[in-house]
Amino acid sequence: MDRLDAIRLFVRLVECGSFSAVGREEGIGQPAVSKQIVALERHLGAQLVLRTSRRVVITEAGQTFYESAKQWVDDFDAIESSVGERQQLPRGLIRINTAPAHGRLCITPLLPEFFRRYPDVSIELSVSERQVDLVGEGVDLAIRHGRLVDSSLTARKLSETDFVLVATPGYLAAQGVPTRIPDLDKHTCIVFAKGRERYPWALKVGRETVSYVPHGSLLTGDAEHIRAAVLCGLGISQAPFWLLAEEIRSGQVQVLLPQSQPERVPIHLVYAAGRRVPMRVRVLIDYLVEAFQ
Numbered sequence: 001m002d003r004l005d006a007i008r009l010f011v012r013l014v015e016c017g018s019f020s021a022v023g024r025e026e027g028i029g030q031p032a033v034s035k036q037i038v039a040l041e042r043h044l045g046a047q048l049v050l051r052t053s054r055r056v057v058i059t060e061a062g063q064t065f066y067e068s069a070k071q072w073v074d075d076f077d078a079i080e081s082s083v084g085e086r087q088q089l090p091r092g093l094i095r096i097n098t099a100p101a102h103g104r105l106c107i108t109p110l111l112p113e114f115f116r117r118y119p120d121v122s123i124e125l126s127v128s129e130r131q132v133d134l135v136g137e138g139v140d141l142a143i144r145h146g147r148l149v150d151s152s153l154t155a156r157k158l159s160e161t162d163f164v165l166v167a168t169p170g171y172l173a174a175q176g177v178p179t180r181i182p183d184l185d186k187h188t189c190i191v192f193a194k195g196r197e198r199y200p201w202a203l204k205v206g207r208e209t210v211s212y213v214p215h216g217s218l219l220t221g222d223a224e225h226i227r228a229a230v231l232c233g234l235g236i237s238q239a240p241f242w243l244l245a246e247e248i249r250s251g252q253v254q255v256l257l258p259q260s261q262p263e264r265v266p267i268h269l270v271y272a273a274g275r276r277v278p279m280r281v282r283v284l285i286d287y288l289v290e291a292f293q
Helices: 003-016 019-026 030-044 060-081 100-117 169-175 181-186 223-231 241-250 279-292
Strands: 049-051 056-058 092-098 121-127 141-145 153-161 163-167 190-194 201-205 208-212 218-220 237-240 254-256 265-272
Touching: 003 019, 003 030, 003 060, 019 030, 030 049, 056 060, 092 100, 092 279, 100 121, 100 141, 100 223, 100 241, 100 279, 121 279, 141 153, 141 279, 153 279, 163 201, 163 241, 169 254, 181 208, 190 223, 190 237, 218 223, 223 237, 223 241, 237 241, 265 279
Parallel strands: 092 121, 092 141, 190 218
Antiparallel strands: 049 056, 141 265, 153 265, 163 237, 163 254, 201 208
């Protein structure tokens, strides 16, 4: 048994939750992964996982070992990356999390150049509207929108974005162009909502920011559907500028009430504080910061 490989496989098993998923990722069969984990358990003298027909359950001993092993693997990768040509050619897997629409529109288009620069690095891009637990879910980097409140994370600012009121010229030609906030009451709004809770729009009146609760026929908790609904001419919505940037620049979508736009919202890259950041992760952080600027 190569102990280093076995420990790496165990760390990925905890994070993936599946022997077959780890096998696919590493290009080996599921039995080979299982054999390595069994050998590691035998070497440690402790059961790390419970195997059932449907899922893998990590034992208490396994969770304790994972927390130390994850840090050890990261530290080992950082040491490797700092020696010789590894400093110029980082390698390994980076796990990054972002919102679905932001990943598709703003992150994925930047990856071809990144992979050209760093051909030995691979990226596992997961998408979620919720804020993931970086340490608990084995995520190296996450992109967060809005003011940060978690002091246990280290942050690098990527950019800021305007939140704009938008609609298509076709919708506005049929329904009229609002010139004041009260005019929105006469329009069909596309509403961002979670469950039945409608998220209010932040709008500026003079020096103050007020909340406006939109009303409309379509409620959705997904930014991609907000985008699609606006482009279909279903009504007015408030959205981050990046969601419809190309359409706004081309005139396919029109910005409304610019004098009522709220303050810009920051976008940050965040990662767990107090941990050594592997070279492969550092180069991605620097690349994204540079690209967004």
